[in-house]
Amino acid sequence: MPSRTILSGLAAAALFLTACGEDKVATYRVPKEKEPELPMAAAADAGTPGDQAAGAPMADTSVPTASGADLAWEAPASWKAKPASAMRKASYSVAADAGESDLSVTAFPGDVGGELANVNRWRGQVGLSLLRADDLDSAVSRVESNGLKITIVELFPPGDPGAKSILGAIVPFGGSTWFFKLMGPEASVKASKPAFIGFLHTVKAP
Amino acid sequence: MPPLIRQVRNLFVSLRLTVVLLALSIILVFWATLGQVNLGVWGVQQRFFHSFFVFVRLGEFRFPVFPGGYLIGGLLLVNLVSAHAYRFRMGWRKSGIWITHAGLILLLVGELVSGLVQQDFQMRLDEGETRNYSESIRLNELAIIDATDPKFDDVVAIPESMLANGTVVQSPKLPFRVVPREYYPNSTVTLRSKTPNAPPSPATQGMGPMLAAVPAEVSYQDDLRNNPAAFVELVGPEGSLGTWIVHTLLGNPQEFNYAGRTWKLFLRPVRHYSPYSITLEKFSHDIYPGTDIPKNFSSKVRINPPEGGDGREVLIYMNNPLRYAGLTYYQASFDPSTDRTTILQVVRNPSWLAPYIACGAIALGLVIQFLIHLAEFARGRRRA
Structure with missing residues (x-):
């Protein structure tokens, strides 16, 4: 009965067809994705008097922000841009499984009191004791990316996993100092750390 | 017989x-x-x-x-x-x-x-956002993108399994070979300066030199995602261009220039592109009054057909998926931190x-x- 043999043979072949799935390299062309909107345009002149009406109610601030050339960056698509204020060059909501953190980008003329003063300002915000100048180098990491010298500060208060923590970066550029500060609950900030480091790597001079 | x-x-x-x-x-x-x-x-x-x-x-x-x-x-x-x-x-x-x-x-x-x-994907949309692709829940790919053209991206997508097997990829679309050097199915990344005992990094380009990838145990839990890392060397006709680290936790592609073109390297969830796109018009999340217990969540989406036009509006909610072009879109989850982001599960199963x-x-x-x-x-x- 050849037809019966063929029928059984087909059924057996179906069994072994299951081994045929194989991974392949795919190539395709897609329209460019729209980059996540950066609130740079609105924030670019945050320090100039004419823009103050567009800012938050705090717009009438006496703190001058840097008004020279702006740094540029690419934020991950999952970060949500928030409206910039007169103080902030940009602002993002950074969501992780463990909760949400806030990323602020600010820039001020000069060295704003120096690295130690600013690291201690951040330490104060998360309830850590102040550092002495001798301890500064061991408390920060220094990297160079896109020709910019970046000082990275990690501030996680011990003992309380829910405590406010800061992952920050200080970038001197064009006579100003730029601050990138990711602040939120420890678990959330820790989970967003790789994305933050990746983000820092995209920061570059225009 | x-x-x-x-x-x-x-x-x-x-x-x-x-x-x-x-x-x-x-x-x-x-x-x-x-x-x-x-x-x-x-x-x-x-x-x-x-x-x-x-x-x-x-x-x-x-x-x-x-x-x-x-x-x-x-x-x-x-x-x-x-x-x-x-x-x-x-x-x-x-x-x-x-x-x-x-x-x-x-x-x-x-x-x-x-x-x-059967293929399972996920589409994450913020209110007002439009996407023409969904992403795999578990599989990743190394996307090497020729981003030179101001309008289009030419993508070569290498499955994670080829990185895992160390398969050398030579694509006619790429002026270099892709040689996987190391692969970790799950890992974390830390700053190298914070990990003094980390072995020397194989990476010589991009973010790699300042990072240390630490292998972690592979998770099979439904609610945990593995974060693979790989070190890939790109080799052109005149020799090595360097070795890059790629990691799903690095939210951005790494960019470099070679042969007069701009390239991007990105380890990301496998993408499935559709000829149409979907816009999230509104996400609604109702709870029973006085509690946190969800009563209903739904996504009002607009399907934008490839030929243009206004498209049509569809309401996706629990047990009422959208079936369109061979794909089924289920209301799967949402982002509780914003309440404005929906997560749709996208399933292709011709034998459903x-x-x-x-x-x-x-x-x-x-x-x-x-x-x-x-x-x-x-x-x-x-x-x-």
């Missing part, structure tokens, strides 16, 4: 084989149910059911110790089809059994096709109707067979 072939045929058509296979499948289901505690649903599916053998690791080696779902299901299929071809006789009195068995065969084939071709038809056929066959027996019984009583 030669005696050996006859013996094999007799084995395949025997009812004894059916009983043994059914017994094995009971043991397999029981074992897999226990395994679900550690492996999760997806891990169990892969290890026990979407495999020919269940492997157990002893030291360095993996040994097949039990037939897997594909082998048992496949042999049951062969057994059933062969039995029909050689043993069963066509006739009205057996028509119910024939229909029931046809339903069983459809069920087995449908499950096989589902296992082979098979189990419904199969179960209908099995039920119909059983009813017919019962009625035939009932009629014969009644006739027998009347005669007596």
